[in-house]
Every structure is written in C-alpha cells, then in structure tokens.
Amino acid sequence: MDAIKPGETFTYEFTATVPGTYWYHSHQKSAEQVDKGLYGTLIVEPKNEEKVDRDYTLVLDEWMSDPDAESHMDMNMSGMDHSNMNNGNSSDNQQMDMNSMGHNMNMYDIFTINGKSGAAVQPLKVKKGEKVRLRLINAGYMSHKLHLHGHEFKIVATDGQPLKNPQPIKDELLNIAPGERYDIEFIANNPGEWLLECHGNMKGTDGMKVKIQYEGQANNTDKANAKENLPVVDMTTYGKYETGPFTLDQKYDVEYTMDLGTAMGKNGMIFTINGKTYPDTAPIHVKTGDFVKVKIVNNSPMDVHPMHLHGHFFQVLSKNGKPVTGSPLIKDSLNVNPGEEYVVAFKADNPGNWMFHCHDLHHASAGMVTEVKYTDYKSDYTPDPNDTTNKGE
Structure with missing residues (x-):
C-alpha cells in the first residue's frame, strides 16, 4: 500500500479471527512516527472468554x-x-x-x-x-x-x-x-x-x-527497588511441555538462515541480514502450504535484535541448540541477544509479501529487514515510481 498522505484516508477491513493482545502502528518512517506515538492497542476477545x-x-x-x-x-x-x-x-x-x-x-x-x-x-x-x-x-x-x-x-x-x-x-x-x-x-x-x-x-x-x-487500603505497604537482583523468566522452559505443531526433525519445504549483523556504513551504523541491508536482503521464498524453518543467529557484538514476522505466528523450537522444554512457544516476535541462536518454524498459510524485521525500528530503518514472499501470490499493488514519499520501513 502507499503511505497515507496528509488529508487522505485509508480503510482497513479484516476479520478478527485470532484472540489475543495486539497493537498497530505506522510502518511509514516507523523509527520516527512510532517514536512520536503513532500506535494503539488492539485487543481481540474470544467468544467464550475465561x-x-x-x-x-x-x-x-x-x-x-x-x-x-x-x-x-x-x-x-x-x-x-x-x-x-x-x-x-x-x-x-x-x-x-x-x-x-x-x-x-x-x-x-x-x-x-x-x-x-x-x-x-x-x-x-x-x-x-x-x-x-x-x-x-x-x-x-x-x-x-x-x-x-x-x-x-x-x-x-x-x-x-x-x-x-x-x-x-x-x-x-x-x-x-x-x-x-x-x-x-x-x-x-x-x-x-x-x-x-x-x-x-x-x-x-x-x-x-x-x-x-x-480498594479500602490507603496505606503504602511497598517500596520501589529497581536495582534488586532477581532471576529473569526463561520462556523456553516455562509451562508444560507438549508437542506443538512443529518438531526440529520433521521435513521442511524451505529452510533459511538469518545471520544478523552490525557494520559501519557510509553514514553510520548499518544492521544486516546475511551481510546485506534491505532491499538487497534475500527474501524467504515460499509457496502456500509450505513448512518453513528459519535459523536466526545474532552475530552483532552487542546489539539485541527483537525479530518480528508479519502475517504469521512461528513456533520457537530451540535456543542455542537446546530444544524448548516448556510449553509450545508460539510467537510473532522473538528477542535475540548477541551470540544467541534460535530455530523457529511456521506454515506458509497467509499468501502475500510479509516483512520479517528487527523491531528496534532504528535497526530496521538502517537495513535489518527481509520479506517472506509467496511465489504463488500476485499483488494487485503497483507502486507509483514518481512517488518519493513512500518510506515503508
């Protein structure tokens, strides 16, 4: 889609089929616009909510x-x-x-x-x-x-x-x-x-x-203690293990390694996927129905990369070579610290062209974006080559 220009309107229509806690935000110069507050929450309640x-x-x-x-x-x-x-x-x-x-x-x-x-x-x-x-x-x-x-x-x-x-x-x-x-x-x-x-x-x-x-308790019984040293929950071991939709050793139609890196560019830091910045990053090519496995490796010396996939949920299968032993972990955003390696899997069941990017939007705007592209999907969107206002990042 084109960016929505001042004074213009754009109407989204969709069926809210997946309950849960979500949010929406601008993807036009997102490092600037989200930074200034252009986002909101989207809560989808199940029909028979607990x-x-x-x-x-x-x-x-x-x-x-x-x-x-x-x-x-x-x-x-x-x-x-x-x-x-x-x-x-x-x-x-x-x-x-x-x-x-x-x-x-x-x-x-x-x-x-x-x-x-x-x-x-x-x-x-x-x-x-x-x-x-x-x-x-x-x-x-x-x-x-x-x-x-x-x-x-x-x-x-x-x-x-x-x-x-x-x-x-x-x-x-x-x-x-x-x-x-x-x-x-x-x-x-x-x-x-x-x-x-x-x-x-x-x-x-x-x-x-x-x-x-x-209610009815006015007395303050608690004090802040932001420096207290406490353990951090490990989500890969939390909850009860059971087999999820995917396993590490099943057959996959598409396998992709996503090597996340940091380098110096002409105008400052750039953030790379397999040594390239968007739009030169290699897409993940899929067709509808494919089972897709992605290995995400953070080779940046210090930068944390919260990787987010549009249009799909993936199952986290392993962290640093160790299989997930807690609840099946189904996510659309995964925080990858320096030196960490995760394997995730998803089914290509939502035809389109979908961003897979770092949700530190400064990193995304400096290159850390790729796409999941369906080879059996034809977009009806044609960008206007003369429109220089689109900054989809």
Whole structure:
C-alpha cells in the first residue's frame, strides 16, 4: 500500500479471527512516527472468554525530554571498536548496547506506562480475591524487565498466543522486548498497595512503575527497588511441555538462515541480514502450504535484535541448540541477544509479501529487514515510481 498522505484516508477491513493482545502502528518512517506515538492497542476477545474480574492493558514506551539534544550529539559511531566489547547481558552491557546503535538510547530519559510516568501513572484498582489480568505491550525500543511485587503470577499468553499449563512464579523478572506482548494473571490475595515496576539502571527506569491498589487500603505497604537482583523468566522452559505443531526433525519445504549483523556504513551504523541491508536482503521464498524453518543467529557484538514476522505466528523450537522444554512457544516476535541462536518454524498459510524485521525500528530503518514472499501470490499493488514519499520501513 502507499503511505497515507496528509488529508487522505485509508480503510482497513479484516476479520478478527485470532484472540489475543495486539497493537498497530505506522510502518511509514516507523523509527520516527512510532517514536512520536503513532500506535494503539488492539485487543481481540474470544467468544467464550475465561472470566477475569479486572483486565488492564499497559503499554510501555520511552521518550526524549529534549528531542533537540539528540541532533547536537555525534551520532556517527565510526570511531567505536566493536571487536573488543563484552557481549554479556548484564545491565551494564544493556547500557553499552543502547550506546552502540548509532541512535543514542541515553536520550530516552522518560519511561512511560500508557503515556504517563511515575506518580502520573493511573493506579490499578483491585479488590481482595479478584482475578486480575495485565496485558503488557512494549511499543518502545528497549527491553524492559518487569517485577510484580507481593504476588504470585502466571504468564498465560505471549504475542496473543496461550501458554500450556503456566505455573505460578514469584519475584522473577519478565523481560518484554520491543514489539512483544505478554498477558499475566494473578489473584489479588495480599491487601495493601503494591508496585509493578521496571528494573534496570537506565535514566528513565524509575518512571516505569504502576501502583496496584486494593480498594479500602490507603496505606503504602511497598517500596520501589529497581536495582534488586532477581532471576529473569526463561520462556523456553516455562509451562508444560507438549508437542506443538512443529518438531526440529520433521521435513521442511524451505529452510533459511538469518545471520544478523552490525557494520559501519557510509553514514553510520548499518544492521544486516546475511551481510546485506534491505532491499538487497534475500527474501524467504515460499509457496502456500509450505513448512518453513528459519535459523536466526545474532552475530552483532552487542546489539539485541527483537525479530518480528508479519502475517504469521512461528513456533520457537530451540535456543542455542537446546530444544524448548516448556510449553509450545508460539510467537510473532522473538528477542535475540548477541551470540544467541534460535530455530523457529511456521506454515506458509497467509499468501502475500510479509516483512520479517528487527523491531528496534532504528535497526530496521538502517537495513535489518527481509520479506517472506509467496511465489504463488500476485499483488494487485503497483507502486507509483514518481512517488518519493513512500518510506515503508
């Protein structure tokens, strides 16, 4: 489709067939437009939904208090030697990761939940005994590790897809990468006032917290502790194992290796798939009905790549060579840390041309995009060669 120009309209019509927590956003100069807030949530409720007493949607994002300051900084990272940098995943390395992207993440100094920060975030009201669902959506560029204080919780869905027999966990961090969604549920069985807060050492971390207030309980029983060292939930071992739609050793019609990399371009950092930047990246060619296996390898020294596939869900089969031992993990976005390797599989059951890209939209706009292209699909869209306004990224 063409970009929607000022004053124009475009109508989407679709049947909401897959229940879950989703969001929509601009894909026209997305690193700029999503950054300025051009997105919204899309909640698809099942016909026979399991009842919860409270259902809250929380959108995480980051903002710059001084957008002009960014342009005054030297964003060309050509003098930086990536070869000798540690690629661990501690908070310090997260800080390095934020600096290494050619788009300085330190500029994002305000973290928000539903567009508000700190004390301005609307508290979540609960009553004792209620079942509470929180739908968590990361619309920003940074991963956020969330800690629910004072309660056990279950992770019941990721990217809109349910998890099998999720077990209750407590005092573990849930890491939500850009583009990802997680639904968690808990029983409000511990009256008082508690926090759901982001952990980390970035400048805006303290603003990303929300109070959970029991009705009739005015006293503050909880304190923020964003530096507390807690384990992070490993989604590849969470929930109950059962065979999903795909296995590692079945026959696949298409196999593709996606080598994610970082390099210096003429105008700063570029982010590559198999050494190329979009539109020169090799597409994944499929035909309707194909079983497709993709190996995703992050060879960037420090950059985290949350990879997102449009139009399909994939099953995560293995991480670093080890098969998934928890619930079948069905997602459309997968966070890949430096040095990590995942194998995912999906069925080509939605004909079209679909983006498969990094959901750090700065990385996507600097090249980290490919497409799933159906060879038996003919698009009725013809781009206007004279229209230079389309920046589909």
